[in-house]
Amino acid sequence: MLQVTVWNENRHEKTDAEVQEVYPHGIHGAIASFLEDQFQVRTATLDEPEHGLTQEVLEHTDVLIWWGHLAHHEVSDEIVARVKQRVLDGMGLIVLHSGHFSKLFKTLMGTSCDLKWREANEKERIWIVDPSHPIVEDIGEYIELEKEEMYGEHFDIPAPDQLIMVSWFEGGEVFRSGCTYQRGKGKIFYFRPGHETYPTYYHKDIQRVIKNAVQWAKPTALPKPIYGNAQPLEAIKTKQ
Amino acid sequence: MLQVTVWNENRHEKTDAEVQEVYPHGIHGAIASFLEDQFQVRTATLDEPEHGLTQEVLEHTDVLIWWGHLAHHEVSDEIVARVKQRVLDGMGLIVLHSGHFSKLFKTLMGTSCDLKWREANEKERIWIVDPSHPIVEDIGEYIELEKEEMYGEHFDIPAPDQLIMVSWFEGGEVFRSGCTYQRGKGKIFYFRPGHETYPTYYHKDIQRVIKNAVQWAKPTALPKPIYGNAQPLEAIKTKQ
Amino acid sequence: MLQVTVWNENRHEKTDAEVQEVYPHGIHGAIASFLEDQFQVRTATLDEPEHGLTQEVLEHTDVLIWWGHLAHHEVSDEIVARVKQRVLDGMGLIVLHSGHFSKLFKTLMGTSCDLKWREANEKERIWIVDPSHPIVEDIGEYIELEKEEMYGEHFDIPAPDQLIMVSWFEGGEVFRSGCTYQRGKGKIFYFRPGHETYPTYYHKDIQRVIKNAVQWAKPTALPKPIYGNAQPLEAIKTKQ
Amino acid sequence: MLQVTVWNENRHEKTDAEVQEVYPHGIHGAIASFLEDQFQVRTATLDEPEHGLTQEVLEHTDVLIWWGHLAHHEVSDEIVARVKQRVLDGMGLIVLHSGHFSKLFKTLMGTSCDLKWREANEKERIWIVDPSHPIVEDIGEYIELEKEEMYGEHFDIPAPDQLIMVSWFEGGEVFRSGCTYQRGKGKIFYFRPGHETYPTYYHKDIQRVIKNAVQWAKPTALPKPIYGNAQPLEAIKTKQ
Numbered sequence: 022m023l024q025v026t027v028w029n030e031n032r033h034e035k036t037d038a039e040v041q042e043v044y045p046h047g048i049h050g051a052i053a054s055f056l057e058d059q060f061q062v063r064t065a066t067l068d069e070p071e072h073g074l075t076q077e078v079l080e081h082t083d084v085l086i087w088w089g090h091l092a093h094h095e096v097s098d099e100i101v102a103r104v105k106q107r108v109l110d111g112m113g114l115i116v117l118h119s120g121h122f123s124k125l126f127k128t129l130m131g132t133s134c135d136l137k138w139r140e141a142n143e144k145e146r147i148w149i150v151d152p153s154h155p156i157v158e159d160i161g162e163y164i165e166l167e168k169e170e171m172y173g174e175h176f177d178i179p180a181p182d183q184l185i186m187v188s189w190f191e192g193g194e195v196f197r198s199g200c201t202y203q204r205g206k207g208k209i210f211y212f213r214p215g216h217e218t219y220p221t222y223y224h225k226d227i228q229r230v231i232k233n234a235v236q237w238a239k240p241t242a243l244p245k246p247i248y249g250n251a252q253p254l255e256a257i258k259t260k261q
Numbered sequence: 262m263l264q265v266t267v268w269n270e271n272r273h274e275k276t277d278a279e280v281q282e283v284y285p286h287g288i289h290g291a292i293a294s295f296l297e298d299q300f301q302v303r304t305a306t307l308d309e310p311e312h313g314l315t316q317e318v319l320e321h322t323d324v325l326i327w328w329g330h331l332a333h334h335e336v337s338d339e340i341v342a343r344v345k346q347r348v349l350d351g352m353g354l355i356v357l358h359s360g361h362f363s364k365l366f367k368t369l370m371g372t373s374c375d376l377k378w379r380e381a382n383e384k385e386r387i388w389i390v391d392p393s394h395p396i397v398e399d400i401g402e403y404i405e406l407e408k409e410e411m412y413g414e415h416f417d418i419p420a421p422d423q424l425i426m427v428s429w430f431e432g433g434e435v436f437r438s439g440c441t442y443q444r445g446k447g448k449i450f451y452f453r454p455g456h457e458t459y460p461t462y463y464h465k466d467i468q469r470v471i472k473n474a475v476q477w478a479k480p481t482a483l484p485k486p487i488y489g490n491a492q493p494l495e496a497i498k499t500k501q
Numbered sequence: 502m503l504q505v506t507v508w509n510e511n512r513h514e515k516t517d518a519e520v521q522e523v524y525p526h527g528i529h530g531a532i533a534s535f536l537e538d539q540f541q542v543r544t545a546t547l548d549e550p551e552h553g554l555t556q557e558v559l560e561h562t563d564v565l566i567w568w569g570h571l572a573h574h575e576v577s578d579e580i581v582a583r584v585k586q587r588v589l590d591g592m593g594l595i596v597l598h599s600g601h602f603s604k605l606f607k608t609l610m611g612t613s614c615d616l617k618w619r620e621a622n623e624k625e626r627i628w629i630v631d632p633s634h635p636i637v638e639d640i641g642e643y644i645e646l647e648k649e650e651m652y653g654e655h656f657d658i659p660a661p662d663q664l665i666m667v668s669w670f671e672g673g674e675v676f677r678s679g680c681t682y683q684r685g686k687g688k689i690f691y692f693r694p695g696h697e698t699y700p701t702y703y704h705k706d707i708q709r710v711i712k713n714a715v716q717w718a719k720p721t722a723l724p725k726p727i728y729g730n731a732q733p734l735e736a737i738k739t740k741q
Numbered sequence: 742m743l744q745v746t747v748w749n750e751n752r753h754e755k756t757d758a759e760v761q762e763v764y765p766h767g768i769h770g771a772i773a774s775f776l777e778d779q780f781q782v783r784t785a786t787l788d789e790p791e792h793g794l795t796q797e798v799l800e801h802t803d804v805l806i807w808w809g810h811l812a813h814h815e816v817s818d819e820i821v822a823r824v825k826q827r828v829l830d831g832m833g834l835i836v837l838h839s840g841h842f843s844k845l846f847k848t849l850m851g852t853s854c855d856l857k858w859r860e861a862n863e864k865e866r867i868w869i870v871d872p873s874h875p876i877v878e879d880i881g882e883y884i885e886l887e888k889e890e891m892y893g894e895h896f897d898i899p900a901p902d903q904l905i906m907v908s909w910f911e912g913g914e915v916f917r918s919g920c921t922y923q924r925g926k927g928k929i930f931y932f933r934p935g936h937e938t939y940p941t942y943y944h945k946d947i948q949r950v951i952k953n954a955v956q957w958a959k960p961t962a963l964p965k966p967i968y969g970n971a972q973p974l975e976a977i978k979t980k981q
Contacts, residue, residue: 109853111393128851131851132924132925133925133968135969136968137968137970138970139971142977142979143973144978146673146675148674149486150654151443151660152445152481152483152486153443153444153447153448154481157483158481158482158483159482159483161484162484162486162487162654162655171971174629174642175628175629175630175642175966175968176630177925177966177968179899179923179924182900184660187675187677190669191495191978192974192975192977193669193973193975194971194974195628195667195668195675197630203391203900204852204899205392205393205897206392206393241393241394241398243389243392243397243398243400244401245392246402246895248853248856248857248895249858250858251857251891251893251914253861253863253911253912253913254914255431255912257861257862257863257912258864260862260888368611370611371609372685373589373685377729379733381733381737382737382739382740383737388914388915390896402894402895408740411733413731414726414869414870414907415728415869415872416870417589417726417728419659419683420662420683420871420903422659422660423900424900429910429913429914429915431733431735431737431738432733433733433734433866433909434734434909435868435908435915437870443659444612445657486657488615488616488617488655489615489617490617491618491619491674493619493621493623493651493671493672493673494672494673494674495673497623497671497672498624500622500647500648626974632925632961632965633923633925634923635961637963638961638962638963639962640963641964642964642967663902671975683874684873685873686872686873688873721872721878722879723880723881724881726882735911
């Protein structure tokens with residue numbers, strides 16, 4: 022059974038009554054609860070020691086889910102480096118919504134990961150542009166969210182390895198909302214929706230995409246490549 | 262259980278004693294035999310009615326494996342069109358070795374699919390360049406084949422969606438040997454090795470790659486996208 | 502000076518008064534006229550002998566622009582094969598709007614190239630998603646077209662090598678509107694806008710994109726790769 | 742005229758007689774000298790104040806070429822951040838050979854950029870796998886270097902946006918030797934050859950590739966995308 026760790030900053034939930042009402046057990050709690058029937062799930066949050074991401078936890082994590090917003094700068098550089106190394110070593114990573122601006126995602130992308138945004142209770146329609154991809158298994162042509170925060174292009178990311186979803190927003194913008202990347206032995210999926218004041222993570226299609234993404238992002242078992250000085254595999258002619 | 266159809270031209274096996282000795286049950290037989298413990302496998306060959314690829318067979322095929330060489334021109338255009346449509350509708354396709362020049366692969370790629378080749382009993386070393394990909398699960402850093410036919414660049418294919426393996430040849434060439442493509446709802450994997458006079462399909466790593474590729478290429482269950490004239494989903498302002 | 506051939510089906514212009522009013526010299530005439538200050542331009546249309554695309558014309562064409570709609574089926578297979586070969590040999594190709602359904606584009610893509618569409622005088626906003634690309638030189642964040650035909654996802658194309666533009670439509674859809682592909686030695690750019698009843702090709706940003714695309718798609722001068730049987734470049738050890 | 746800055750660590754040249762003999766004016770001097778007929782060229786080296794990469798120099802640099810090896814750790818984080826920002830803002834970047842391990846390249850890639858290597862005076866043959874790309878203009882099917890350092894896969898980089906060249910090495914390895922990336926408004930080209938003890942940068946095809954790459958990597962003129970909070974472009978229906 023795949024081991025999933027759901028990491029959440031968990032700050033809005035402590036201070037904002039509106040968010041508490043939508044996510045009484047935290048965003049991590051909501052995400053964990055729909056994953057539990059298929060995966061072995063634990064949660065971790067910013068205010069735990071080592072942000073709940075000890076070396077041991079990471080070694081027992083096949084896929085890490087990341088939600089952060091207010092406190093990206095409070096995540097320690099040491100933990101970011103540790104998690105990044107685990108991704109390069111094969112752990113899957115699913116970055117949700119405002120996690121686009123996390124230190125972790127930025128250091129794996131190499132770009133600013135900046136974007137346009139607006140909180141205006143507007144409609145989002147997430148269109149599937151790659152119907153062959155296992156991440157959209159059992160999804161229809163699009164997912165419609167009555168009210169969401171807008172994220173708009175230009176989204177300053179590297180060109181995705183695979184672009185799976187593109188969002189339409191009522192206010193006139195578009196956004197590359199479902200993007201995959203390979204980094205080292207690890208697979209990364211960025212998925213846009215999930216503002217803290219909306220019940221997005223209770224939407225069955227959103228849940229299904231995240232479940233599919235966990236399956237897709239699971240580690241591939243093969244030996245770590247050997248780096249550094251290498252003996253020749255074939256004879257080399259002696260030259261002056 | 263995934264349903265796999267192994268299609269083989271099966272001509273070398275009828276006329277060439279050297280090939281008969283290596284593949285007494287045909288290349289299709291050899292491939293089917295290592296897939297049977299994991300998948301529901303059938304075979305089909307060129308000289309069967311409709312090349313063994315009736316509409317019914319295709320409808321019961323999740324992933325089709327294709328080996329052809331001498332008789333690409335004998336495959337009927339009608340069957341090629343039928344198989345292509347099934348790929349666009351979601352059936353996975355694994356094209357092996359000289360299948361690069363099949364009508365089916367060429368029509369799905371849009372290019373000549375031409376390449377350099379040489380039969381000289383030379384060594385091939387297939388290097389993994391994407392260790393995150395499920396198609397190389399349980400493979401090491403490379404697969405070494407003591408004797409194979411050489412295929413060399415330039416290989417006239419579209420840039421692969423994902424490049425997974427690159428071959429080194431003793432005679433001085435390289436080749437993009439493991440390439441994935443998405444076409445419609447279908448996933449395609451091209452895998453280079455497998456000349457008819459060598460026991461390549463008995464090599465456990467080659468077998469493992471093909472098994473992994475079947476898993477990777479399986480159809481994604483979601484409704485076929487709706488094409489054609491579409492009613493608006495949002496109100497459009499009347500304009501002159 | 503780059504040699505550009507603008508090919509147009511030129512049928513709407515002969516029969517439809519509304520189109521005649523918008524494009525009195527044909528869509529080809531409109532496109533040719535804004536290219537003429539930078540390039541050596543000729544036009545060709547469906548009803549000319551060999552559709553105006555003789556071997557000689559193609560040999561003197563660096564970049565071909567293609568607009569068609571009503572009469573894709575009237576384009577002869579022989580001419581399509583000839584033009585495709587020139588693309589593989591290095592000629593650039595810019596496919597506009599309803600050219601998505603031309604035999605030429607479909608045979609180069611390997612997919613159905615189908616999509617959603619609607620004629621409802623609706624607003625299109627074409628967002629730039631790759632601001633590093635020379636095809637969007639001198640364009641702003643988006644191009645706005647007050648009235649256009651809608652094209653919506655899913656657009657059944659292979660994943661573009663580079664996705665440069667994504668459209669937002671008033672009626673609720675999105676579309677991958679600026680896509681590049683490499684086929685053989687040739688470069689291809691698909692650009693969505695340009696319904697025959699709208700003055701889209703008079704819009705300065707649309708003109709600028711097409712000019713930029715001509716520059717981008719120009720042939721790269723290097724020898725045609727050598728295909729077929731090849732002598733080894735290195736000594737091969739004799740094996741049994 | 743494009744403004745090119747050639748940056749070189751310039752340490753081997755100060756201490757190693759063998760390198761001094763091959764590159765008496767430094768690697769930067771050798772590279773600058775073949776670029777000067779086409780571009781406005783300056784050089785900069787590690788031991789200059791701010792490594793020669795002041796804000797002013799960068800603002801007058803369209804394309805930066807980077808060679809480093811021994812002293813990657815001596816490049817200050819502040820200068821790395823400054824150069825990275827210029828790349829995201831549109832400056833082209835060409836990273837040569839051992840520059841794969843520079844802080845700059847690693848921070849733009851998000852991976853370890855590690856690889857196999859060997860100094861054994863062995864033959865390298867760089868095959869062109871994308872003959873449509875302007876970076877290989879006027880190059881043949883391959884570039885042969887009689888003696889070079891070996892770099893072998895796995896090369897821990899993100900999947901290149903475009904893979905243009907793949908190297909064959911006498912000792913049995915392959916390598917993705919010509920790779921492009923887009924980051925922000927900037928274009929990046931990694932080019933493998935150029936060990937300090939070999940006359941690689943005097944080879945006319947290597948020179949031609951670097952010249953072509955400068956042209957390809959030049960900035961695209963368009964306004965910097967606007968990020969942050971954004972007003973709607975369309976009316977949004979009021980919702981509870």
